[in-house]
Amino acid sequence: MEFGSGGGAGSDGDHDASDSQRRKKRYHRHTANQIQKLEGMFKECPHPDEKQRLQLSRELGLAPRQIKFWFQNRRTQMKAQHERADNCVLRAENDKIRCENIAIREALKNVICPACGVPPLNEDSYFDEHKFRMENAQLKEELDRVSSIAAKCIGRPISQLPPVQPIHVSSLELSMASFGGPGVGGPSLDLDLLPGTTSSAMPSLPYHPTVLSDMDKSLMTDIAANAMEELLRLLQTNEPLWIKSATDGRDVLNLESYERIFPRANSHLKNPDLRIEASRDSGVVIMNGLALVEMFMDPNKFGDLFPTIVSMAKTIEVISSGMLGSQSGSLQLMYKELQVLSPLVQTREFYFLRYCQQIEQGLWAIVDVSYDFPRDNQFTNQCRSHRLPSGCLIQDMPNGYSKVSWVEHVEIEDKAPTHRLYRDLIHSGLAFGAERWLAALQRMCERFACLMVSGTSTRDLEGVIPSPEGKRSMMKLAQRMVNNFCASISTSNGHRWTTLSGMNEVGVRVTIHKSTDPGQPNGVVLSAATTIWLPVSPQNVFNFFKDERTRPQWDVLSNNNAVQEVAHIANGSHPGNCISVLRAFNTSQNNMLMLQESCIDSSGSLVVYSPVDLPSINIAMSGEDPSYIPLLPSGFTISPDGRPEQGNGASTSSCNVHGSGGSLVTVAFQILVSSLPSAKLNLESVNTVNTLIGTTVQQIKAALNCNSS
Incomplete structure (x- = not known):
């Protein structure tokens, strides 16, 4: 180790006769014995006083200034070493926290609320929910303890106590101010006396499936792959699978040909109580293919794209996120509710798999197929709906438009008769058919184009x-x-x-x-x-x-x-x-x-x-x-x-x-x-x-x- 003498012995060295030669400092290399004694003293006292420095100079044969500068340099070196060590520790800790943060964010992307089946609004809501669940668990324990004490006092289990009746809120009058007329009064009508009404503005899922196992996900992947193959054949095959209607020229599915080509579907077709609705249509849409795919794979954007048809759409779980930038390979378990805009027509509910595959550059296929859970009659819907492989083929066009080919294929079991006003519209397949989907898509894409x-x-x-x-x-x-x-x-x-x-x-x-x-x-x-x-x-x-x-x-x-x-x-x-x-x-x-x-x-x-x-x-x-x-x-x-x-x-x-x-x-x-x-x-x-x-x-x-x- 070599330190500058800083003006110690030899610092006033030789001068050359020439005035142009500058004075040069001479550096003294300390001996191993000198360094050992200096290090020993430094460990005991990093800041020696003048008396200690004089004693060291006599013992080591060094000038007092050399002793002083050595200690200054040694303290500077030690400080730098400590700072480097601290920086390494802080950097490592920072990297660890950053990795944990990234992992938490990735995990939060897949968090699904058990109550409503949608992701939380933000990270804080997730942690708040976790805190509330812990508090609820504590309250439940407290309730069980109090219930046990109460049961001993009253002589029977607390579960046999009569339920607490809901408190009815105050009477409500309909102000005619909205109509430009005076308010009216009359006997109060408790809303609870109106059968079938609800104060809830936002419907929730009628059934929330349990956590999916790896076996479930593997089965879903196989179902989606088979459904994609069937959809592509339905989209790309004409006669004898599809025939033209003699009355309106619409594509009509030939059920006999379908049954021969897809024999696994026989169990659906042989049930005499089921009604099959199948339709196919194609058209040009003012939106590029990738933008359409992105909207279809996002349930919120999908709902905004079809507000007149889709009353609710939610992703229950992402099975596969697919390729970044193309959505190819993306597989989601979803729920959607389809409507006709009338209080006379019951909505159709589907738990289904949505699978996206990029066939080639500029060509995508998106297939939906029902995935049924054991619900034990939890559906209150009057119409059982099962979605056979349905979906669309989206092909980019040179002008930034897309050609969309659409297939709708469902089996329906009506538990209640369809209202006579809508019987023809629904049974003809027009109410929920491919023509309606495509017409709505073309209109909404025109609207988005005008918005931009x-x-x-x-x-x-x-x-x-x-x-x-x-x-x-x-x-x-x-x-x-x-x-x-x-x-x-x-x-x-x-x-x-x-x-x-x-x-x-x-x-x-x-x-x-x-x-x-x-x-x-x-x-x-x-x-x-x-x-x-x-x-x-x-x-x-x-x-x-x-x-x-x-x-x-x-x-x-x-x-x-x-x-x-x-x-x-x-x-x-x-x-x-x-x-x-x-x-x-x-x-x-x-x-x-x-x-x-x-x-x-x-x-x-x-x-x-x-x-x-x-x-x-x-x-x-x-x-x-x-x-x-x-x-x-x-x-x-x-x-x-x-x-x-x-x-x-x-x-x-x-x-x-x-x-x-x-x-x-x-x-x-x-x-x-x-x-x-x-x-x-x-x-x-x-x-x-x-x-x-x-x-x-x-x-x-x-x-x-x-x-x-």
Whole structure:
């Protein structure tokens, strides 16, 4: 070890005669004996005083300055060694914590809530849930201890005690302020006396499967692979597997050929109580293939893509995450609930496997196939649905579009007869068929394309919606309105309907729930709906509701006042797909506007509207986040009745302008009953709602000259 002498012995060394030669320091190499004694002293005293340094200089034959500088250098060296050691320890600890953090985050990606079957909202909610579970376990132990003591006191087990009756909340009156009329009173009607109603706004899974074993996952992988092979054959084979219908040209599955090609399916086909629905269709979609695949494999995005068909979609467990960037090989166990927008049609529930495979560059296949659990009759659904291999083939096109080929193949066992209004539509396979899926996909992809367009050069928007951000904000607000409307008339397990006395054979069906969504007014919301048949083509019914000039003929709440469209956003190539902001004339509520979205495709149409105050509209038009603007949408759903064309009846009616069958129209209202956290309805108020819908229906029929229907 060598340290600079720093001016000790020899530091004033030789000078060359030349002035240009600088003075050079000479370095002294300490002997091993000197270093040993210095190290020994350093261990005892790293900071020797002047007396100790003088004694060392005499013993070692070194200058006092050399002793001083050696100790300074040694202390600096020791400090550097300690810092390096500390840094190594901290770095190792930091790496360990980082690895643990990554592992926790990866684990949280696969966490599924046991209650609702979805991932937690964030990491904190997961740890909060874990804490609550620990507290619940402690409380349960305390309850067991107290129950044991109580049982000794009363002489029988605590389980035999009568159950605690639920506390009924205060009476609730339906304020007619929403209708522009006075409030009404009457005898209270306890909601619990209305059979089948619920205060839950969000349905939960009717059955939650247990933790999957490795054997379960291996079986699921095999089922998915076999289903993919079957789907590809169904998509790529024509006759004799598929034949063209002589009436409408649709692809119809030849069940005899299917049974020969896929003999394992015989057990499904030989059950006489089962009804088979199979359909196939293809078309071009304005979205690239990979974007479509990503949306299909994300249950939330999948639900947003099909709000009129999918009332709920959840991933229960990810069996395989697939290849990063392509989703190829991704396999998920999922749950979904499919709907027709009417309280008369029960939803269809499926536990199924969704498997994605990239066939080649720019070509993907996604297959769904039912995976049944032993449920012990836990399904309350009136319709047993089993999904045979179904799905789609997505092929990229050079222009950024995609060609989508779709197959729907299900077996249905109806435990209750289908309502006669919807029997033709459902039994024909149109209600849940491939044509409806593809039409909805094409329309929604057009809507997304319009959402992404940055320009606002449309003539109707000039001077009203000032920026592309304002346009996107308005479109997002309208989409939330449509999603809320579709959920409000769903017949899922969380929305059980109660039939009131009505003006026709269907009657008005109501359900209520307490709204806690920040995008809805706080309080108790009543949803009321009825479905009617009209001998008018769906296109003409849609035009009637869409035209603001005819609105006073059916809108009871407008008090026959005319309305004017003050803003317009196109949502697709069809002029009926648009968002409008409407303003009523000659009203006392000049601060209130109407947000409306209308959409139409070959499977049906919607006209949905909601009152929104002027400040909220201004917030959305300025481009701010519209998530907290309260909406309470009402509106209409229109679908073909599914009846074959005939020479008499509907097709010959003077109302049926195009001679293309009649329409099934669902009229639905949502009303904020009260801002109080109550759960009782006033009987006369419920009758008022019944009368409101009845009056609306009569005015619609009168305006369309269909009073006899």
